[in-house]
Amino acid sequence: MGVITDNLPGVLEPLPGGSVLVTAVDQLINWSRSNSLWPLTFGTSCCAIEMMMATGAARHDMARFGAEVARPSPRQADLLVIAGTIVKRMAPRLRTLYEQMAEPRYVMATGSCAICGGPFMYHSYTTIRGADEIIPVDVYVPGCPPRPEAFFYGLLTLQKMIREGESIRHPGERRRPVLAALPEGMTLDDIRKEMQDLLSHDANVNMTDAAAEGAHYSAELKDF
Amino acid sequence: MDAPNLIAAVQALQPDATVRAQSDRPTLIVPAHALVALATRLRDDPALRFDLLETHTAVDWLDEDRLELLYLLTSVPLGHHLTLSVSVDRDAPLVPTLCKVYPIAEWLEREAYDMFGILYDDHPDLRRLFLEDDWVGFPLRKDYEDDFMLERPE
Numbered sequence: 001m002g003v004i005t006d007n008l009p010g011v012l013e014p015l016p017g018g019s020v021l022v023t024a025v026d027q028l029i030n031w032s033r034s035n036s037l038w039p040l041t042f043g044t045s046c047c048a049i050e051m052m053m054a055t056g057a058a059r060h061d062m063a064r065f066g067a068e069v070a071r072p073s074p075r076q077a078d079l080l081v082i083a084g085t086i087v088k089r090m091a092p093r094l095r096t097l098y099e100q101m102a103e104p105r106y107v108m109a110t111g112s113c114a115i116c117g118g119p120f121m122y123h124s125y126t127t128i129r130g131a132d133e134i135i136p137v138d139v140y141v142p143g144c145p146p147r148p149e150a151f152f153y154g155l156l157t158l159q160k161m162i163r164e165g166e167s168i169r170h171p172g173e174r175r176r177p178v179l180a181a182l183p184e185g186m187t188l189d190d191i192r193k194e195m196q197d198l199l200s201h202d203a204n205v206n207m208t209d210a211a212a213e214g215a216h217y218s219a220e221l222k223d224f
Numbered sequence: 225m226d227a228p229n230l231i232a233a234v235q236a237l238q239p240d241a242t243v244r245a246q247s248d249r250p251t252l253i254v255p256a257h258a259l260v261a262l263a264t265r266l267r268d269d270p271a272l273r274f275d276l277l278e279t280h281t282a283v284d285w286l287d288e289d290r291l292e293l294l295y296l297l298t299s300v301p302l303g304h305h306l307t308l309s310v311s312v313d314r315d316a317p318l319v320p321t322l323c324k325v326y327p328i329a330e331w332l333e334r335e336a337y338d339m340f341g342i343l344y345d346d347h348p349d350l351r352r353l354f355l356e357d358d359w360v361g362f363p364l365r366k367d368y369e370d371d372f373m374l375e376r377p378e
Contacts, residue, residue, distance in 0.1 A: 089354070122373075122374050123374070124374075125372060126372075
């Protein structure tokens, strides 16, 4: 029945007549969702420039995590990165963009302004004190602006969240928003290692691991 | 043209213009009523050729009860710069518009109106530029306050 069904028993079960039965569908869906985040082309100030340099250029290329396809239309995007100050006049437009995105949609707030208003918190006549006053946020990435590795730590956190996240039985149920601050003592080398592990383990389907996991599921199904 | 020559040349055109102290580029204080005529001559004079209004902004001197309007002029062909400073009363900030001389002034003056409430006489379209049309007050004035603003706790 082909390489996938042979190597992933439990996830895809072949049925007589040539069709397949997908059993661990949540896993499969969340895995593909987390690895095909399409960000919306949206940025309001300096963090957006930093983000474009961090994600689009060669050194910290976001394409490695399947998130490089920036979409100019919110109807085709599922990741909204709020990069920059949100002012009173922008707020309704941001809300509209968010509402136009199809579920499942994820929101990252990067930088001090998007988290709490940042340096414009006091004595400002127009700055919104945090994008979460307008729309729900999944991951907060602190920094002014965040360093590229902090941004990628946030992206990895979001991917983890998605993988642990919604199931078919409980759609729309999410984990609480998390702060993707770099843990104390974490170095650039640690992040690089985590990225590399993720890339080697995850971006390519590891047939041996998946088969072992699948066999486990198959055993459970037999008992059932 | 270097700064002393430039100031001398402009003062020849406008004898009552005085030099503004503490400026990092040649700055002349001129009366509001002379602004349009002087700007036209600065633009058309073959020795000066100020063909670009780089920017126009204002400063709120709350203690002195005046608004200072700054016009930053540049000559692209001759490569020299000049700033004109005009002071107006805070309560009746009325100046003639420079739209007829520099078309870019239309939007620069709309911004200054939006933020400082300066009224430009004969402006073709004096509406707010950045803020909502129903905004009350002029937020870059030093005494501006509204309900949205937060005081910094001590």
